[in-house]
Amino acid sequence: MLIALHQLxxxxxxxxxxxxxxxxxxxxxxxxxxxxxxLGVGALLHLSSFAFLHRAQPTPALTDLPAAASxxxxxxxxxxxxxxxxxxxxxxxxxxxxxxxxxxxxxxLRLPHAVGAxxxxxxxxxxxxxxxxxxxxALLGVAGVAGLAFLRESSQLKxxxxxxxxxxxxxxxxxxxxxxLAVGFPLLTLGVLTGMLWLEGSHGSPWSGSAHExxxxxxxxxxxxxxxxxxxxxxxxxxxxxxxxxxxxxLLFAVIGVGIVA
Amino acid sequence: xxxVLVGMNHRSAPLAVRERFAVEDPAPALAxxxxxxxxxxAVLFSTCNRVEVLVxxxxxxxxxxxxxxFFARELCLGQLPAGTRLADCLYQLHDGPAVRHTFRVASSxxxxxxxxxxxxxxxxxxxxxxxxxxxxxxxxxxxxxxAFATAKRVRRETRIAERPVxxxxxxxxxxxxxxxxxxxxxxxxxxxxxxxxxxxxALRSEGLRGVRVANRxxxxxxxxxxxxxxxxxxxxxxxxxxxxxxxxLTCIGGDGPVLSRETMAAALHARRGRPVFVIDLGVPRNVxxxxxxxxxxxxxxxxxxxxxxxxxxxERRRETIRAEAIxxxxxxxFAGWLSAxxxxxxxxxLRTRAEAIRDAELERGLPRLGLDERQREGVAALxxxxxxxxxxxxxxxxxxxxxxxxxxxxxEVARTLFGLxxxxxxxxxxxxxxxxxxxxxxxxxxxxxGPVRG
Numbered sequence: 001m002l003i004a005l006h007q008l009x010x011x012x013x014x015x016x017x018x019x020x021x022x023x024x025x026x027x028x029x030x031x032x033x034x035x036x037x038x039l040g041v042g043a044l045l046h047l048s049s050f051a052f053l054h055r056a057q058p059t060p061a062l063t064d065l066p067a068a069a070s071x072x073x074x075x076x077x078x079x080x081x082x083x084x085x086x087x088x089x090x091x092x093x094x095x096x097x098x099x100x101x102x103x104x105x106x107x108x109l110r111l112p113h114a115v116g117a118x119x120x121x122x123x124x125x126x127x128x129x130x131x132x133x134x135x136x137x138a139l140l141g142v143a144g145v146a147g148l149a150f151l152r153e154s155s156q157l158k159x160x161x162x163x164x165x166x167x168x169x170x171x172x173x174x175x176x177x178x179x180x181l182a183v184g185f186p187l188l189t190l191g192v193l194t195g196m197l198w199l200e201g202s203h204g205s206p207w208s209g210s211a212h213e214x215x216x217x218x219x220x221x222x223x224x225x226x227x228x229x230x231x232x233x234x235x236x237x238x239x240x241x242x243x244x245x246x247x248x249x250x251l252l253f254a255v256i257g258v259g260i261v262a
Numbered sequence: 263x264x265x266v267l268v269g270m271n272h273r274s275a276p277l278a279v280r281e282r283f284a285v286e287d288p289a290p291a292l293a294x295x296x297x298x299x300x301x302x303x304a305v306l307f308s309t310c311n312r313v314e315v316l317v318x319x320x321x322x323x324x325x326x327x328x329x330x331x332f333f334a335r336e337l338c339l340g341q342l343p344a345g346t347r348l349a350d351c352l353y354q355l356h357d358g359p360a361v362r363h364t365f366r367v368a369s370s371x372x373x374x375x376x377x378x379x380x381x382x383x384x385x386x387x388x389x390x391x392x393x394x395x396x397x398x399x400x401x402x403x404x405x406x407x408x409a410f411a412t413a414k415r416v417r418r419e420t421r422i423a424e425r426p427v428x429x430x431x432x433x434x435x436x437x438x439x440x441x442x443x444x445x446x447x448x449x450x451x452x453x454x455x456x457x458x459x460x461x462x463x464a465l466r467s468e469g470l471r472g473v474r475v476a477n478r479x480x481x482x483x484x485x486x487x488x489x490x491x492x493x494x495x496x497x498x499x500x501x502x503x504x505x506x507x508x509x510x511l512t513c514i515g516g517d518g519p520v521l522s523r524e525t526m527a528a529a530l531h532a533r534r535g536r537p538v539f540v541i542d543l544g545v546p547r548n549v550x551x552x553x554x555x556x557x558x559x560x561x562x563x564x565x566x567x568x569x570x571x572x573x574x575x576x577e578r579r580r581e582t583i584r585a586e587a588i589x590x591x592x593x594x595x596f597a598g599w600l601s602a603x604x605x606x607x608x609x610x611x612l613r614t615r616a617e618a619i620r621d622a623e624l625e626r627g628l629p630r631l632g633l634d635e636r637q638r639e640g641v642a643a644l645x646x647x648x649x650x651x652x653x654x655x656x657x658x659x660x661x662x663x664x665x666x667x668x669x670x671x672x673x674e675v676a677r678t679l680f681g682l683x684x685x686x687x688x689x690x691x692x693x694x695x696x697x698x699x700x701x702x703x704x705x706x707x708x709x710x711x712g713p714v715r716g
Contacts, residue, residue: 153439157436157439157440157560158554158560160562160566160569160570162425162435162436162439162570162573162574163439167439168442169438169439169440169441169442170439170440170441170537171440171441171442171443171537172442175442234534234535235535236530236534236535236557236558237535237536237537237558238557238558239535239557240535
């Protein structure tokens with residue numbers, strides 16, 4: 001059931017992306033609404049699939065990379081849907097849905113081969129760590145996608161080209177960026193802290209010196225600087241968008257890429 | 263019933279001619295038209311770009327002649343410009359082309375600015391005026407209703423009205439790509455000319471409120487400021503005003519730019535990165551083009567806006583292909599309805615004829631049967647049911663076939679077969695025994711024509 005729901009969610013995300021693309025190319029709000037509905041149903045199925053996580057053999061821990069990536073994508077979709085209720089954010093579905101598709105697809109592909117959980121009897125800290133860190137990553141991912149859309153639209157306007165009427169304004173994209181950063185960074189911070197508590201419980205020390213720990217702490221530090229630049233130094237909207245894209249790329253590398261390289 | 267449309271528009275007649283035919287109140291003209299014996303219904307449509315009269319009639323040629331004389335004698339205000347022949351300025355359309363033209367007008371495909379929204383409202387006003395003075399009946403009422411529905415479909419299913427084509431609206435449209443809302447934004451106007459006013463009006467329609475006007479002549483700035491509830495300033499105050507201006511509109515005479523890269527960079531620093539949208543409508547340009555190179559500044563000059571406007575107009579022209587397909591489909595639907603309407607007299611005559619025969623035969627046969635009241639009612643109900651059942655299939659088929667082009671053949675055949683154009687007695691046969699004799703053994707199946715036997 002876990003895999004079937006992942007596959008179904010991936011298919012719905014893909015359909016939402018296609019429908020979102022069609023909505024940009026055709027008049028009327030029907031295709032846009034359909035893409036949001038598809039994305040919403042996909043996200044709900046995706047979320048419900050995690051209820052079946054414990055029935056998989058061996059039970060993949062949420063700390064397993066495919067499961068974490070899938071959960072992160074699912075939370076990103078839910079975060080986006082919460083944002084999309086505001087005017088014209090719904091056009092971003094064409095950018096967001098492929099992220100959901102990738103997360104669910106990777107989950108469906110890799111979860112059957114996932115390594116079983118090895119939680120050393122650390123109580124709830126591992127799951128709290130993954131949930132909080134994934135939620136933080138998801139929101140910072142939304143900020144990254146909004147930043148990417150901002151840079152594209154900004155470049156088009158700079159080159160005197162009209163941006164599609166159904167795409168969000170630069171002001172909206174910047175606001176998504178601010179909100180996602182303001183909520184995402186504290187969640188990421190809590191994720192890092194609960195990770196340390198997990199390590200403390202299992203190894204007796206909050207710091208093991210693993211590559212994952214070093215890189216994610218470094219990424220957290222970078223985000224800390226970005227948050228300061230954004231809220232204390234009033235960074236410009238374009239620089240903030242660049243930072244959101246660069247920061248998220250680095251964070252993805254720290255969380256996923258380092259593990260792959262290792 | 264035929265449809266005739268006679269009119270002139272921006273393509274067939276210059277403004278000097280069109281202005282002679284402007285109609286403020288169509289009611290008196292419509293009353294005169296429908297008083298003519300050759301015209302059944304009429305709608306008069308007058309805007310700055312067109313004057314058209316659409317009528318339904320039974321005599322198309324006579325109606326056309328009447329409409330031409332109506333334009334020449336009753337609608338024309340004063341002399342036409344020298345060398346102008348009215349006949350050269352008028353176009354005449356009949357039936358299908360008249361319907362198509364009306365649908366195209368309502369959908370704004372035929373407008374000077376394709377996709378402009380005002381035309382539909384003007385057409386609705388014309389229709390209301392015709393209804394109020396009793397000039398619009400079933401056929402034109404249906405035609406206009408379908409025209410409005412077609413226009414809505416065109417707007418819903420195509421992008422014909424999506425992109426703005428005037429410089430002022432393009433500026434606003436581009437500003438909306440930068441800002442989500444305008445009610446919390448402030449604008450700085452540099453100059454106080456007509457172009458600035460147009461752009462400002464368009465921005466104010468989007469909710470922009472905080473406006474400051476800076477001009478070389480302070481008195482002119484104060485005049486504009488008073489009209490738009492704004493503040494007046496001198497040009498020397500621009501650097502300071504820029505710091506809290508989200509939208510900057512410039513259109514002022516002079517040799518050099520009034521807004522340099524350095525001034526804007528300093529303002530951006532003070533704004534702490536909040537974006538600025540700059541519209542430079544001046545010729546020569548009022549804003550140093552290098553300003554566009556600064557982060558968070560979006561500069562559009564007159565050429566840029568005209569380029570986008572032209573691009574949008576081209577997009578609208580491309581969309582007319584899809585709009586024309588919708589118009590053609592709706593025209594066909596309307597033609598079907600109109601044709602079906604032609605079947606109504608035949609259907610009515612056929613039913614009346616059958617019912618007359620039924621009633622006559624009941625009247626003649628029932629007294630001979632010696633039935634009581636209840637039995638007589640039963641026989642009458644049976645006769646009614648038989649007639650209805652016999653007529654059901656041919657009438658349904660007539661209705662359906664009448665919607666097609668060749669439907670008229672079916673109507674003619676029905677009229678001939680049932681003798682609907684002859685006197686009732688001649689058609690039914692005065693002596694039922696003749697029918698029985700002609701039909702031989704099969705005569706019993708045609709019992710509907712003969713008397714009921716005991």
